[in-house]
Amino acid sequence: MKVLLKNCKLISMQEGREKIEDNVDILIEDSYIKNIQKNITDDEAQKVNLNGKVVMPGFINTHAHVPMSLFKESVDGYLLQDWLEKKIWPIEDKLTSDDIYKYSKITFDEMINTGTTCINDQYFNTEDIIKAANDKKIRIELTRTLMDSDGNGKQRLDELKYILDKYSDYNPNITFNVGVHGLYTSNEKYIKEVTDFARKNNLKIHMHFCENSKEVEDIKREYKVEYPAQVLEKYFRGIKLILAHCVKLTDEDIKILKELDVSVSHCPVSNLKLGCGVAPVQKLLDNDINVTLGTDGQGSGSNMDMFETMKFAALLQKGINENPLNMMAYDVIKLATINGAKALGKENEIGSIDINKKADLIAIDLESTCVNKPINDIFSTIVYNVKGINVQFLMTNGEILLNKI
Ligand SMILES: [Zn+2]
Numbered sequence: 001m002k003v004l005l006k007n008c009k010l011i012s013m014q015e016g017r018e019k020i021e022d023n024v025d026i027l028i029e030d031s032y033i034k035n036i037q038k039n040i041t042d043d044e045a046q047k048v049n050l051n052g053k054v055v056m057p058g059f060i061n062t063h064a065h066v067p068m069s070l071f072k073e074s075v076d077g078y079l080l081q082d083w084l085e086k087k088i089w090p091i092e093d094k095l096t097s098d099d100i101y102k103y104s105k106i107t108f109d110e111m112i113n114t115g116t117t118c119i120n121d122q123y124f125n126t127e128d129i130i131k132a133a134n135d136k137k138i139r140i141e142l143t144r145t146l147m148d149s150d151g152n153g154k155q156r157l158d159e160l161k162y163i164l165d166k167y168s169d170y171n172p173n174i175t176f177n178v179g180v181h182g183l184y185t186s187n188e189k190y191i192k193e194v195t196d197f198a199r200k201n202n203l204k205i206h207m208h209f210c211e212n213s214k215e216v217e218d219i220k221r222e223y224k225v226e227y228p229a230q231v232l233e234k235y236f237r238g239i240k241l242i243l244a245h246c247v248k249l250t251d252e253d254i255k256i257l258k259e260l261d262v263s264v265s266h267c268p269v270s271n272l273k274l275g276c277g278v279a280p281v282q283k284l285l286d287n288d289i290n291v292t293l294g295t296d297g298q299g300s301g302s303n304m305d306m307f308e309t310m311k312f313a314a315l316l317q318k319g320i321n322e323n324p325l326n327m328m329a330y331d332v333i334k335l336a337t338i339n340g341a342k343a344l345g346k347e348n349e350i351g352s353i354d355i356n357k358k359a360d361l362i363a364i365d366l367e368s369t370c371v372n373k374p375i376n377d378i379f380s381t382i383v384y385n386v387k388g389i390n391v392q393f394l395m396t397n398g399e400i401l402l403n404k405i
Pocket of ligand 1: 063064065208244296297
């Protein structure tokens with residue numbers, strides 16, 4: 001199966017390539033990009049004429065809870081812990097297999113229609129999410145969320161082991177990590193057990209971390225530490241970590257994160273909605289920590305639109321640091337693409353567009369709405385003015401999943 005994309009304005013996000021390449025063609029064979037140059041001809045290939053539309057890597061959303069489309073705009077006015085305990089968990093306890101499958105598919109449709117090709121998920125009823133992901137042909141890393149606040153941690157870990165045994169070789173686009181809900185919903189003994197498991201099986205850990213002030217206080221009390229990153233230092237060494245949120249970090253925490261194999265998933269919309277605060281993203285970047293972007297579940301993040309997430313991320317750092325030089329547009333796009341791939345250890349496959357990489361890409365029509373015109377700077381237009389609904393074409397693993405051309 002060959003696809004030839006004609007007349008692309010390519011923003012590859014690939015080091016060593018020009019930032020913008022006008023009027024190039026991209027030849028895709030099976031799941032891989034085989035050639036990028038002007039005037040490619042191939043009689044066998046299905047041709048899609050993009051007529052100068054922007055082609056860029058599909059977004060990588062590094063923190064989500066896929067079935068949470070169910071909770072879109074259902075609650076307002078709650079802090080994180082009350083929101084979870086009073087509004088979310090009681091409903092989640094009653095969800096059926098069919099619910100998880102149905103609401104996962106709604107999220108995957110939303111992703112596909114707004115430009116995201118890969119997502120890092122953390123939830124339960126993992127088999128139903130796998131089924132939905134397989135049906136919708138998206139790329140996903142997922143898990144069975146682990147926590148032990150109710151004493152049922154062992155059962156959850158057994159469920160994760162079952163998933164890993166059954167599905168590790170099921171679909172190459174569906175990969176797995178160890179999802180830990182948080183240090184505050186676990187305890188020292190359980191954290192030791194799950195980190196040993198991750199290390200032994202060479203799996204990443206995806207965990208909420210320092211989302212708000214109350215969480216930080218709870219961790220300090222439970223683990224008897226001065227700052228939460230000391231728990232990471234003690235138990236998480238040698239494990240590739242994706243830490244969602246990282247809103248309430250001290251300089252001491254950042255010093256430790258820098259020494260570990262950490263990527264941060266910054267979820268600005270969710271953090272603002274739940275009154276958590278604003279993560280010190282510029283400080284993390286200044287310390288060479290890999291920062292990526294996530295939406296979180298739609299219950300707090302509202303939607304899957306990574307353009308919206310990029311805009312919030314950029315504006316917040318410029319504003320809180322009183323420095324417009326923070327988070328320049330091209331660098332913000334990196335957070336949503338290649339940095340996400342690095343967090344998942346997939347940077348040789350996805351996150352940028354180049355020969356021999358997987359074809360996970362989108363096309364946007366910048367001219368389709370008057371909002372974007374005139375286009376003075378293309379990268380700033382993408383970060384500040386484009387919306388997910390402007391995405392007209394999306395391909396994951398070489399398969400066309402959206403085509404409004
Ligand atoms: Zn979350």
